Amino acid sequence: TQTVSQSDAHVTVFEGDSVELRCNYSYGGSIYLSWYIQHHGRGLQFLLKYYSGNPVVQGVNGFEAEFSKSDSSFHLRKASVHWSDSAVYFCAASIWPNYNVLYFGSGTKLTVEP
Amino acid sequence: DAGVTQTPRHEVAEKGQTIILKCEPVSGHNDLFWYRQTKIQGLELLSYFRSKSLMEDGGAFKDRFKAEMLNSSFSTLKIQPTEPKDSAVYLCASRLGANQDTQYFGPGTRLLVL
Structure with a gap:
């Protein structure tokens, strides 16, 4: 059973475009969701x-994500991308009662063209 | 502040060799994780330590993989004997300790087994 799925393996946009990277999860209980970025040859x-509260969460570098229980989603968005945003993005989930284990999606490679 | 450090960054081994990968967590962090990253399997948890005690050992990796945490600031991952299918990037991560705290990743060790 795959807890986290990222349907797009590759996304290509132009600099200045908005982007949405999709993440869906399959679990009905308490879930903790996060996004990580991995630049080429680097760690995450x-x-x-x-985890709870406002479903729209703000992150670093202008990224935000919105949790939707009805859609079982936690999509990542950015209003205006920069070439330095080119990287692989991983959605991750940990589920009750074992929040220690992170289940990662397969990743989405974002390419930002000039 | 120093982040998670991993050495070596690259390792080439002959089939059947023993290799030891090293990790230093963020100072003060109580939890340490080892992951394996491959294109096909994605990110897989190998081991999880809390305050130097092994909490999760990633069942599928028990026979040839052994992670140890000799003190709170140093961990090793031993693969013995190595096989070509072990070729992957091995990532170490640490976190402060609470279940929902962010994991901080090192740059990884890229292992190639010939």
Whole structure:
């Protein structure tokens, strides 16, 4: 059973465009969701997280994500991308009662063209 | 502040060799994780330590993989004997300790087994 799925393996946009990277989860209980970014040859860097409260969460570098229980989604958005946003983005979830284990999606490679 | 450091950054091994990967977590962090990253399987949890105690050992990796945390600021991952299918990027991450805290990742060690 795949807890987290990222339907788009690759997304290409132009600099200045808006972008949405999709993440869906399959779990009916308490869930903790986060997004990480991985630049080529580097480790993962935390972008943002959601556990409860306001479903729209703000992250670093202008990223935000919105949690939707009805859609089982936690899509990542940015209003205006920069070439430096080119990277692989991973959605991750941890589920009750074992919040220690992070289940990662397969990743979406974002390419921002000039 | 120093982030998570991993050494070596690259390792090439012959099949059957023993290799040891090293990780230093963020100072003061109580939890440490080892992950394996491949294109096909994505990110897989190998081990999880809390305050130097092994909490999760990633069942599928038990036989040839052994992670240890010798003190709160140093961990090793030993693969013995190595096989070509072990070729991957091995990521170490640490976090302060609470279940929903952010994980901070190191740059990874890229292992190639010939």
